[in-house]
Amino acid sequence: MRLRESLRLSWRSIRGHKLRSTLTTLGVVIGIAAVITFVTLGVSLEAGILGDVDTGQTNRIYVWGSPAGEGGGPGEDAELIFTQRDVTELRNQSDVAAAYPWTPLPSESLTHGNDTVPIREGVIATGTEYVEADRVADGRRFEEGEREAVINPAAANRFEENVSVGDTVAVAVPGAGEVNATVVGVLETSEGQGPFEGFGEDPRIYLPADPYYLDLASEATDDPRYLSVVVEADDPRDVDAARDSARAYLESDASDAGDYLGGDLELTIQTGGELLEQIQDILDQVTAFVTGIAVISLVVGAIGIANIMLVSVTERTREIGVMKAVGAQNRDVLTLFLTEAVILGVIGAVGGVALGAVGGWAAAEYADLPLTYPLEWFAIAVGVGILVGVVSGLYPAWRAARTDPIDALRYE
């Protein structure tokens, strides 16, 4: 018998039991849809996060000091330990192309004209290179030593009259009054520029650490220190070497940060690549976990198909007898029932992929992530659907094929 015939005949009997076939495939649909939705979400999350950190930032090394043995995310529980001299010295280390501080400026509000909006976090004192040139949509980056600022759209648009290049904004710093800055650049997007900030779209304004941070800190203490430092290598290939030389310097007696290190404080130096890996590890774990759950529902779906196929074999005993009586070989009967199971599996998979694609889209939309479809998973899902069909159909089909025609014809 040809494949086309068995497809036609199998489709016939599936259509003959519409409700039953629908319910049977539902198990597979739900399983596959769950996998696709969550994998889509995972991939989109990854794209959302990695897209920001990615390219251009893998040559960055993030440095901070935090209580020993606590681990935690980038910059978590960091202490103010780096001096301007440390930053300058770091620039001179081998394989280091650039080094600049990253430290948030304590702030209360941001004023533009007569319009004041609160801002608790998001005023960041750093170096010129921290804001990448090609992420500035309008204007340019600030220059160190100047009273300039770069603002992101989320912050710029909070005011009744949007902030644009050339405007002056004032940051209210607790205990120090207001400091003014001229906006010289507006960023393209509002995502964080690095892992210390997180990657969410929040209002942020970037200022040169010199003068803003140094001036303010000098008023309070004669030994101003930064929370963290970003070191850059020229090329992502030199990142490990740059990391090692930065660590060597910072842990040596020559560095100011070294005074604090050793006891309770521990230096953490992570390259952009390492951070990516960590994020990826977490995402992979989440994906594996979710996939595990989905696999369970697929097994349930497969049992559903097997069960229905067994019922169907019993129900159609007489038909099987007729087919064999008129010349159907065991192989033909096997093919017929297997085809039926595989069709159910494939319909389930295709339906599941469709539903999962919609689900993934909705989830990405809801979480405000760039939608990225894991196309290879779509293919895998259809493959799994076929597999589920074959596995669950094999035993029922074998039972059908073995049916003795004379017994089958007598079956009431």
Added chain:
Amino acid sequence: MADDPAVSLTGVRKTYRVGEPVHALDGVDLSLVDGSYTAVMGPSGSGKSTLMNLVGCLDAPTEGTVTVDGTDVTALSDRERTALRGDEIGFVFQTFNLMPRLTARENVALPLIFQGVDAAERGERADAMLGRMGIGDRGDHRPNELSGGQRQRVAIARALVTDPTLVLADEPTGNLDTETGARILDVFDEAHAAGNTILVVTHERHVAERADRIVHLLDGRIERIERVGRPGSAGAGGPADDEVTG
């Protein structure tokens, strides 16, 4: 007999063991000459259907041999027996045994699928067969949309569509009025004239009389074999009895 036997049974016994052993067939010797037309009569439970199943390669005897077309069926593999069934034998079951979800046309075409005949030719041959049965306009109906007699005719069309050398029919006219029954019997006559070997089980004398001879079964044995004249020929119904010990 001078001609090669299309079917021959020697010392065939079929015993069912449901508590007390039941000898559905109890030592049957019978041969059907190629191109012959044989009727089987006998009371209910005498083993007629059992005999048909054995000749139709659906069942294997407990004892004895069944030869179809020169091959010992009992020695064939399941696969070969199925192939033989599909190619050489057309079976009309006592209960129609149509496929409920397939249309009349598809039912008739079913055996051709397993012979690898392509769809276009299958449709043509099935339609032609249904036409010969006088239900050419019912090709798209499903069995549950047909009358009992129409279903029987679909079953007969299905048996004849492969142009089998051996046609087996278990009560083919049981559900038909005399006129339709006669029409069906004409189809068997045509098949017979075309050289097919025919074996028909019936309770009705006038149906049996269409055959060359009538095998009378009783309690699983051949009681006697009666030669009958062809209808229309002089002396039909005045049988020249030809006793055979079973």
